[in-house]
Amino acid sequence: MNPILEVQHLKKYYSTQKAVDDISFTIPQGSIFGLLGPNGAGKTTLLRMITGIFYPDSGQILFDGNKYQPEQDLVHIGYMPEERGLYKKMKIGEQALYLARLKGLSRQEANEKIKYWFSRLDMDSWYNKKTQDLSKGMGQKLQFVTTILHSPKLIILDEPFSGLDPVNANLIKDEIYQLARAGSTIIFSTHRMEQVEEICNQIILVNQGKKILDGTVQQVKQDFKEDLFHLETAAPISLLAHPSFEVVQQSEKSLVLRIQPGYSSNDVLSVFLSSGQIIVSFNEILPSLNDIFIKLVEGTPLARQFQIPIA
Amino acid sequence: MNKTGLVFQREYLSRVQKKSFLLVTILIPVIIIGFYVAIIAVAISGNSTMQKIAVIDQAGLLGNKDFTQNEFSFHLAPPDQQPSLQSGYDKQGYDGLLLIPPTAVEQPDSIRFQRKSEAGAGAQSDLNKILSEAIGRKRMEAEHIDPEKIKHLSPDVSLNATIGSEAKKSISDVARGVGYTAGFLIYFILLIYGTMVMRGISEEKTNRIAEVIISSVKPFQLMLGKILGIGAVGLTQFLIWGGLIYVLQLIVPVFFPGMSAELHGASHSGPMGMLGDLLQQARALNFPLIVGCFLFYFLGGYMMYASLFAAVGSAASDDAQESQQMALPITMLVVLSFVIMIKATADPNSGLAVFGSLFPLTSPIVMVGRIPYGIPTIPLWQLLTSMVLLVLFFLFTTWLCGKIYRTGILLYGKKVTFSEMLKWAAKKN
Numbered sequence: 084m085n086p087i088l089e090v091q092h093l094k095k096y097y098s099t100q101k102a103v104d105d106i107s108f109t110i111p112q113g114s115i116f117g118l119l120g121p122n123g124a125g126k127t128t129l130l131r132m133i134t135g136i137f138y139p140d141s142g143q144i145l146f147d148g149n150k151y152q153p154e155q156d157l158v159h160i161g162y163m164p165e166e167r168g169l170y171k172k173m174k175i176g177e178q179a180l181y182l183a184r185l186k187g188l189s190r191q192e193a194n195e196k197i198k199y200w201f202s203r204l205d206m207d208s209w210y211n212k213k214t215q216d217l218s219k220g221m222g223q224k225l226q227f228v229t230t231i232l233h234s235p236k237l238i239i240l241d242e243p244f245s246g247l248d249p250v251n252a253n254l255i256k257d258e259i260y261q262l263a264r265a266g267s268t269i270i271f272s273t274h275r276m277e278q279v280e281e282i283c284n285q286i287i288l289v290n291q292g293k294k295i296l297d298g299t300v301q302q303v304k305q306d307f308k309e310d311l312f313h314l315e316t317a318a319p320i321s322l323l324a325h326p327s328f329e330v331v332q333q334s335e336k337s338l339v340l341r342i343q344p345g346y347s348s349n350d351v352l353s354v355f356l357s358s359g360q361i362i363v364s365f366n367e368i369l370p371s372l373n374d375i376f377i378k379l380v381e382g383t384p385l386a387r388q389f390q391i392p393i394a
Numbered sequence: 395m396n397k398t399g400l401v402f403q404r405e406y407l408s409r410v411q412k413k414s415f416l417l418v419t420i421l422i423p424v425i426i427i428g429f430y431v432a433i434i435a436v437a438i439s440g441n442s443t444m445q446k447i448a449v450i451d452q453a454g455l456l457g458n459k460d461f462t463q464n465e466f467s468f469h470l471a472p473p474d475q476q477p478s479l480q481s482g483y484d485k486q487g488y489d490g491l492l493l494i495p496p497t498a499v500e501q502p503d504s505i506r507f508q509r510k511s512e513a514g515a516g517a518q519s520d521l522n523k524i525l526s527e528a529i530g531r532k533r534m535e536a537e538h539i540d541p542e543k544i545k546h547l548s549p550d551v552s553l554n555a556t557i558g559s560e561a562k563k564s565i566s567d568v569a570r571g572v573g574y575t576a577g578f579l580i581y582f583i584l585l586i587y588g589t590m591v592m593r594g595i596s597e598e599k600t601n602r603i604a605e606v607i608i609s610s611v612k613p614f615q616l617m618l619g620k621i622l623g624i625g626a627v628g629l630t631q632f633l634i635w636g637g638l639i640y641v642l643q644l645i646v647p648v649f650f651p652g653m654s655a656e657l658h659g660a661s662h663s664g665p666m667g668m669l670g671d672l673l674q675q676a677r678a679l680n681f682p683l684i685v686g687c688f689l690f691y692f693l694g695g696y697m698m699y700a701s702l703f704a705a706v707g708s709a710a711s712d713d714a715q716e717s718q719q720m721a722l723p724i725t726m727l728v729v730l731s732f733v734i735m736i737k738a739t740a741d742p743n744s745g746l747a748v749f750g751s752l753f754p755l756t757s758p759i760v761m762v763g764r765i766p767y768g769i770p771t772i773p774l775w776q777l778l779t780s781m782v783l784l785v786l787f788f789l790f791t792t793w794l795c796g797k798i799y800r801t802g803i804l805l806y807g808k809k810v811t812f813s814e815m816l817k818w819a820a821k822k823n
Binding site: 131163 | 598612804
């Protein structure tokens with residue numbers, strides 16, 4: 084599919100730091116794209132350039148194949164910033180209507196969409212309430228609705244689940260899948276790795292203004308695997324020594340072992356099979372994104388190794 | 395509808411539809427009028443406690459009548475009571491004693507006035523006048539001069555100056571009053587609505603709604619929509635006030651027919667006569683010019699100051715105190731204009747007044763204070779120059795503050811200095 088967004092060599096320097104330093108990536112249409120990074124990595128600055136709030140110092144953005152022009156393209160983008168903001172004293176319905184009309188919808192279109200989304204997310208009774216009466220989580224839901232009300236091609240969500248209870252978080256998550264299936268592209272910025280693993284197809288990791296990782300979730304996990312396997316047996320294990328593996332961790336009926344270079348999992352398995360032990364399970368241990376994230380960001384010397392994009 | 399229009403609409407409606415708007419709009423004039431009525435009522439009513447004064451008139455100055463003067467009521471004492479009064483007037487139920495000895499005509503100093511307690515300021519001056527006149531009359535009688543003749547020979551001068559080539563009466567009294575009122579209104583508006591803009595913007599910033607809106611609207615559009623919307627609220631308020639005054643003017647003569655007759659009759663004596671005189675002067679004022687200039691300077695001054703306040707509101711952090719502190723230089727400028735305006739209404743062509751009404755930061759208040767004096771008094775070139783300067787300057791400040799606003803509105807957590815704000819303004823893009 085065509086990329087909806089292409090970012091090429093984007094740079095934004097502040098007087099004190101390089102907030103975004105030569106970042107490039109491509110987001111295919113309909114994907115859910117994770118933008119990861121520790122606090123202060125430059126995520127917000129990057130998003131603000133994509134939403135036309137900031138101008139890049141250099142580099143360019145292609146939106147839907149053409150040079151990005153905020154005046155026209157903003158109506159196709161929905162942005163939910165990390166710091167939520169709504170007019171406290173406005174009625175909820177009027178607020179949604181106002182924000183939708185700022186995105187270029189006519190009054191009638193906007194009203195129809197509001198009706199549709201409010202009933203879909205069980206918010207019908209909210210229309211005439213004031214925003215300040217909403218709880219934090221409810222406000223979140225409203226903010227989400229106002230972000231997607233104008234059916235944007237590109238939806239940018241910065242920490243969309245913070246403050247939501249599991250039920251509502253699931254509700255929003257389902258809507259995100261639904262929107263992606265319907266052809267919208269979603270940029271999902273967070274530092275909650277388990278959510279990323281669950282939701283995203285593709286991720287990039289940004290640290291100190293630079294992109295240090297780029298790829299699909301599967302690919303990244305494969306790239307960072309340490310050839311670790313978990314083996315479980317029915318009876319207590321009698322330990323074997325073989326050049327194909329080394330034991331990393333051992334308990335009564337299970338082993339964590341690392342396969343040595345030059346050997347495959349089959350070699351290891353056949354060693355155990357030939358010893359006659361009953362094997363209950365044998366599976367590869369892939370690193371979680373959380374582990375990868377911490378490894379890359381925390382161990383800065385290590386992170387330097389991966390500055391060349393992998394995928 | 396374009397986006398500035400949408401922002402404008404929201405800012406306007408969200409304020410005008412509030413119940414407090416209607417309340418404030420109607421209450422403010424009621425409070426102001428009530429305040430003045432109270433002041434006037436207090437001033438007119440004077441002191442109600444009368445002091446009873448016994449008079450022993452041995453020189454026959456006051457004729458044979460009791461009379462009342464300000465806070466004193468004078469009672470001529472019969473001759474038989476006089477000795478006891480002199481020894482103790484308070485025992486006879488009097489509050490004071492006026493003793494006029496037979497030698498009073500030759501030696502006015504010999505008149506004695508004793509009182510138990512202090513009277514209000516000025517209460518005694520009329521008494522001095524009465525006694526002086528009475529003594530004067532006696533002296534003229536002694537010299538066989540007819541008092542009527544003296545009165546006939548004394549001229550009564552009351553100058554009526556004419557200004558310019560037309561034989562117009564001088565309007566300086568009423569021009570000053572109108573100028574002062576108009577200048578005060580503009581001063582009031584700049585401060586009230588300027589701070590309203592500032593608060594609105596800093597609220598948007600604190601609420602973090604700014605970031606959401608700015609991903610749909612250009613910052614400048616948001617700022618402009620807000621400034622115009624709040625300005626329109628101010629204009630609406632004026633229209634309502636104007637309407638109220640017009641209706642009042644129609645209603646008052648219906649309820650008090652006598653009053654308007656008295657005013658229009660303009661009899662040249664007493665306070666009503668003075669009022670009639672002022673009304674006559676007021677009719678000579680060039681009202682289309684005044685109203686036109688008022689609206690022009692209101693809009694120009696408001697746009698200029700509102701954008702300055704907007705810049706401060708965007709740069710200051712959530713702390714209300716900080717934004718107030720940062721707004722202080724702007725508030726000071728408005729107050730300075732007000733002070734110059736007071737001087738300018740008294741002396742419309744002083745150097746300070748001319749400077750103040752040309753300099754764009756002070757001209758909205760000062761020029762409006764001067765303009766009721768009319769065109770020949772205020773040279774036309776000054777008015778036109780002042781207007782052009784104001785327009786140029788307000789375009790400049792709006793542009794400049796738009797740039798400060800764009801950076802400031804998304805910047806959190808840092809205390810911003812004025813030099814940084816200037817740096818933002820100088821930045822490209």
